[in-house]
Amino acid sequence: MDSCEQTAAPSTRRTWAASKSEARSGLLFVAPYLIVFAVLLIYPLFSGIWLSLHKADLFGGSQFIGAQNYARLFRDPVFLTAVSNTLYFVLLTVPPLTLIGLGLALALNNRSRWSALLRGLFFSSSVLSVTIVTLIWRMVLIPDGGLIANLLTSIGRSPVAFLSDAHLALPAIAFTTIWWCIGLPMMLFLAALQQVPRDLYEAARLDNAGRWRMLASITLPSIRHTALVVVVIELILQFQLFGQAQIMTLGGPNNASLPMVLFIYQVGFQRWDIGYAAAASEILFGMILIAAMTQYFAARGRESR
Amino acid sequence: MRRCGTTAGGGVGNLALRGVSKRFGSTVVLDDVSLEIGADEFLVVLGPSGCGKSTLLRAIAGLETIDAGEIEIDGARVDHLPPGKRGVAMVFQGYALYPHMTVRGNIAFGLKNIGTERAEIDRRIAAVARMLEIEHLLQRLPAELSGGQRQRVAIGRAIVKDPKVFMFDEPLSNLDAALRSRTRQEIANLHRRIRKAMIFVTHDQTEAMTLADRIVVMNQQRIEQVGTPLQVYREPATIFVATFIGSPAMNILPVTRAAGSGTLQWVRLADGTQIETTASEASLPGQGALRLGLRPESVRLCGLGDGQTKALVDFVEFLGDKTHVLLSLAGGDRLVALDGASCPVHAGESVGVLFDRAATHLFDAEGRNRGLTG
Ligand SMILES: Nc1ncnc2c1ncn2[C@@H]1O[C@H](COP(=O)(O)OP(=O)(O)OP(=O)(O)O)[C@@H](O)[C@H]1O
Numbered sequence: 001m002d003s004c005e006q007t008a009a010p011s012t013r014r015t016w017a018a019s020k021s022e023a024r025s026g027l028l029f030v031a032p033y034l035i036v037f038a039v040l041l042i043y044p045l046f047s048g049i050w051l052s053l054h055k056a057d058l059f060g061g062s063q064f065i066g067a068q069n070y071a072r073l074f075r076d077p078v079f080l081t082a083v084s085n086t087l088y089f090v091l092l093t094v095p096p097l098t099l100i101g102l103g104l105a106l107a108l109n110n111r112s113r114w115s116a117l118l119r120g121l122f123f124s125s126s127v128l129s130v131t132i133v134t135l136i137w138r139m140v141l142i143p144d145g146g147l148i149a150n151l152l153t154s155i156g157r158s159p160v161a162f163l164s165d166a167h168l169a170l171p172a173i174a175f176t177t178i179w180w181c182i183g184l185p186m187m188l189f190l191a192a193l194q195q196v197p198r199d200l201y202e203a204a205r206l207d208n209a210g211r212w213r214m215l216a217s218i219t220l221p222s223i224r225h226t227a228l229v230v231v232v233i234e235l236i237l238q239f240q241l242f243g244q245a246q247i248m249t250l251g252g253p254n255n256a257s258l259p260m261v262l263f264i265y266q267v268g269f270q271r272w273d274i275g276y277a278a279a280a281s282e283i284l285f286g287m288i289l290i291a292a293m294t295q296y297f298a299a300r301g302r303e304s305r
Numbered sequence: 306m307r308r309c310g311t312t313a314g315g316g317v318g319n320l321a322l323r324g325v326s327k328r329f330g331s332t333v334v335l336d337d338v339s340l341e342i343g344a345d346e347f348l349v350v351l352g353p354s355g356c357g358k359s360t361l362l363r364a365i366a367g368l369e370t371i372d373a374g375e376i377e378i379d380g381a382r383v384d385h386l387p388p389g390k391r392g393v394a395m396v397f398q399g400y401a402l403y404p405h406m407t408v409r410g411n412i413a414f415g416l417k418n419i420g421t422e423r424a425e426i427d428r429r430i431a432a433v434a435r436m437l438e439i440e441h442l443l444q445r446l447p448a449e450l451s452g453g454q455r456q457r458v459a460i461g462r463a464i465v466k467d468p469k470v471f472m473f474d475e476p477l478s479n480l481d482a483a484l485r486s487r488t489r490q491e492i493a494n495l496h497r498r499i500r501k502a503m504i505f506v507t508h509d510q511t512e513a514m515t516l517a518d519r520i521v522v523m524n525q526q527r528i529e530q531v532g533t534p535l536q537v538y539r540e541p542a543t544i545f546v547a548t549f550i551g552s553p554a555m556n557i558l559p560v561t562r563a564a565g566s567g568t569l570q571w572v573r574l575a576d577g578t579q580i581e582t583t584a585s586e587a588s589l590p591g592q593g594a595l596r597l598g599l600r601p602e603s604v605r606l607c608g609l610g611d612g613q614t615k616a617l618v619d620f621v622e623f624l625g626d627k628t629h630v631l632l633s634l635a636g637g638d639r640l641v642a643l644d645g646a647s648c649p650v651h652a653g654e655s656v657g658v659l660f661d662r663a664a665t666h667l668f669d670a671e672g673r674n675r676g677l678t679g
């Protein structure tokens with residue numbers, strides 16, 4: 001404790017001039033990032049909000065209409081379907097991605113050759129592009145000669161049309177997404193597990209702790225920050241479902257698998273109603289922000305208790 | 306290996322290792338180690354880095370399996386039992402406190418896991434906290450403690466389980482010098498109060514000498530000698546023990562056999578000086594090189610004409626309470642003498658040298674001390 005105070009003291013005693021020039025050079029160092037951040041994120045955010053207050057056409061002029069786009073959105077049944085589809089999809093993917101990622105990491109966190117191989121295998125799907133992933137899973141899911149269909153017919157059952165069934169389309173896309181995205185959570189959890197000091201487990205063995213007790217009392221508390229990071233990252237990613245739905249179902253059947261981003265795309269780039277699309281984007285942005293912040297503050301609150 | 310059974314009682318609570326070996330792949334880390342510890346003995350395992358001290362503790366604790374041999378505690382074999390069932394507790398070098406539990410949670414963890422009743426847990430924690438003076442820290446997390454406080458909590462976590470054997474793996478190495486000597490005394494006091502078998506691993510000979518009932522000196526995966534601090538200092542069984550213990554290290558000089566006078570063997574230094582040793586002629590091997598060990602404090606300086614031989618002073622190190630004098634003999638041998646504070650010699654001078662006969666050690670080609678009776 002004493003040593004901390006000693007090392008902290010000189011910095012508080014440092015003169016204003018020195019810390020000011022340090023701040024200036026610090027600012028210079030982050031400037032390139034700040035500029036990119038401002039040009040590519042802050043500016044579009046505000047111009048998006050501005051745009052969402054207009055009746056704008058991709059080619060024609062624009063006219064200020066206040067919050068009318070938002071009012072229209074909340075009366076638009078297709079948009080409301082897209083919102084509930086998106087929430088349902090997030091619910092179908094984020095918890096499994098987190099839990100399966102954690103489970104795989106726990107199972108493969110050892111030095112055996114098999115584990116190394118399996119880690120590589122589970123991660124390998126992440127490097128594929130969305131086109132390839134959806135192609136693979138279409139071949140698995142289509143009722144006409146797909147893998148599952150063939151299996152079902154071989155045991156005398158009739159094939160299921162996953163992608164054209166209103167109740168199965170979104171779950172099928174969710175399943176594909178989990179298969180595609182599982183590598184990142186697994187790797188993040190593996191990295192966290194490797195940071196847990198070995199001697200904690202040895203002390204716990206001497207303290208008669210069984211496997212479950214070690215998991216609950218040592219492993220999970222040690223990796224909870226990573227769990228939060230995984231949940232927030234996956235929330236942000238999965239709220240933005242687009243490619244899989246676009247390629248696998250085009251949002252169908254009857255908008256049953258239409259996510260918000262696809263709605264925005266269709267409104268903005270097929271119906272050219274840019275202001276309306278911008279308003280939908282702002283709502284998506286707000287939803288992601290709220291979801292991520294809720295996670296963050298919930299975790300912080302639990303900790304401070 | 307010499308067994309010095311002075312304090313190794315055969316009573317309850319003792320720990321015995323018989324022929325314990327451990328390999329990691331093809332590397333041998335423990336080679337046929339045998340050892341007994343009395344029920345209330347403080348045993349210090351001393352040895353250079355990498356000699357297998359930690360592995361020895363971990364094997365006793367059950368954190369490593371052993372490839373051969375037996376481990377007994379209280380007369381019952383434990384080498385097949387899991388770590389928690391052996392009745393041993395260990396204080397780790399980095400303390401290994403559970404970072405997400407309070408001090409109370411840390412100490413209670415082992416008791417909860419074996420289903421101890423709440424009231425009993427509270428009672429025991431209170432007793433331990435009082436003993437270690439950590440009552441005011443019970444609600445804190447380990448990150449909110451100083452190094453010394455963490456150390457106490459780690460010890461508390463061990464004591465509360467009331468084990469038969471306590472083990473400490475270099476527990477003082479993370480502390481600063483002042484705290485280290487204070488904690489050393491506290492551990493000695495603790496042992497006096499709880500009177501349980503303790504095994505303390507260190508590579509610091511001061512810790513070993515001050516704490517131990519007996520010292521186990523290890524080198525290269527084997528036990529070199531087991532004995533009281535006095536024994537390992539005065540009667541080192543091997544040249545390794547002789548040079549590892551004591552500061553500055555014992556002088557080792559190659560010698561040749563001179564006339565034997567029945568029980569006492571004379572040897573000759575490279576410069577021709579004859580020195581009487583405590584080894585008997587009969588105890589020496591027929592052939593092979595011999596080396597003479599002389600502690601720096603048994604090399605005396607005197608007037609040029611009064612010594613057994615003379616030497617040139619190479620260097621004088623004045624340390625305040627004592628002085629190291631580095632000497633070279635005519636035959637090319639170099640040695641260190643330890644002298645009183647106000648040593649009057651200077652570099653470049655020639656001085657007479659006297660050797661204290663009673664303190665000589667004669668080592669054979671394998672490094673074994675041939676001058677020991679017993
Ligand atoms: N898991 C392991 N795999 C392979 N070799 C090991 C392993 N653990 C220890 N060793 C080797 O065994 C030898 C003894 O290690 P050990 O940790 O017991 O030494 P030590 O005497 O405690 O040393 P120190 O004083 O540095 O702590 C070392 O040479 C080490 O490299």
Ligand SMILES: [Mg+2]
Binds near residue numbers: 358359360474
């Ligand atoms: Mg060690």
